[in-house]
Amino acid sequence: MITLMARNRWISFRVCIIIILFCFPEILLSAVVTLESLEIYTTHEWIASTPTVYFLCGGENKTVLPDVKKIYTVYNFKGEESFQPLTEFKTIKCKRCGFYEEDRLKSDDVFDEWEFCPSDFKISDGRYVRTKDKEFNATFLCHDCMKKDLGSDNVSPDNNGDGMQWSIIIIGISVVISTILFIMGLFVAYKYWQKRKRQQDQARFLKLFEDTDDIEDELGIGPLSDSI
Structure with a gap:
């Protein structure tokens, strides 16, 4: 669990860095x-x-x-x-x-x-x-x-500079969205794992009482109300 939480924090940190870089390209x-x-x-x-x-x-x-x-x-x-x-x-x-x-x-x-x-x-x-x-x-x-x-003579008339810039922006946005979705997936998986663990703990707890009742029946030991 600790490893999973540390990984989530590291991924979140990387996402923040990517967002900052694209929001502040300077x-x-x-x-x-x-x-x-x-x-x-x-x-x-x-x-x-x-x-x-x-x-x-x-x-x-x-x-x-x-x-x-x-x-x-x-x-x-x-x-x-x-x-x-x-x-x-x-x-x-x-x-x-x-x-x-x-x-x-x-x-x-x-x-x-x-x-x-x-x-x-x-x-x-x-x-x-x-x-x-x-x-x-x-x-x-x-x-x-x-x-x-981009307005200088180094940019060709077909605006290749603009196209490349937009391509980089689109790739960056795709990376950010993919990373966010990945983090959300990890969070959902973590919540599902917690739910399953609680259900398993409850099942083991109930089974423990059921086993105790079976042992009491085999030994002829019933509740106090039955013996009176």
Whole structure:
């Protein structure tokens, strides 16, 4: 019985997780973003010095790029550097991110700030190129990012993206319904087993009294009222 109850609780937990995932699809994504290449076209310090360039998304720690020191130099990265990954998408929502340069006298200078989204990355190669005139050219890499913008050119005219999305939704609903029906079946079976067990206990109890009466008849021992 304990095993059956534990199994029911585990199945119920899985059903809740499935329902949450389909009700809140934004939590389905978890993907790391690395920097593949970067070229800066300018520095913002008036006094000639080695710049300190960093990447930052709102609410996160800044990532300093120690190798980026010269303008018009393409820096290529393997994704294994100590500062990698740059950030991680845990939902399908965008982040406010940018490249910056530390300033010793005033607030840090901005190369560019933009809404950084999982949908920016191409399905074909998982790359996203960000260019700002007279500032920089950067290539990001995210193989696990999913294209969510169904209105983009990546969706064919016959709406294959919509069809696939609806297929996934239908499959998910079918799984949820099947799981719920399975749990209900287990519950009904458990109630039926309890009923049968009570009936068997009652039958054994009644049979015990019947056996006692038979033994008393064989021994000639009757109720007290019969002996008076």
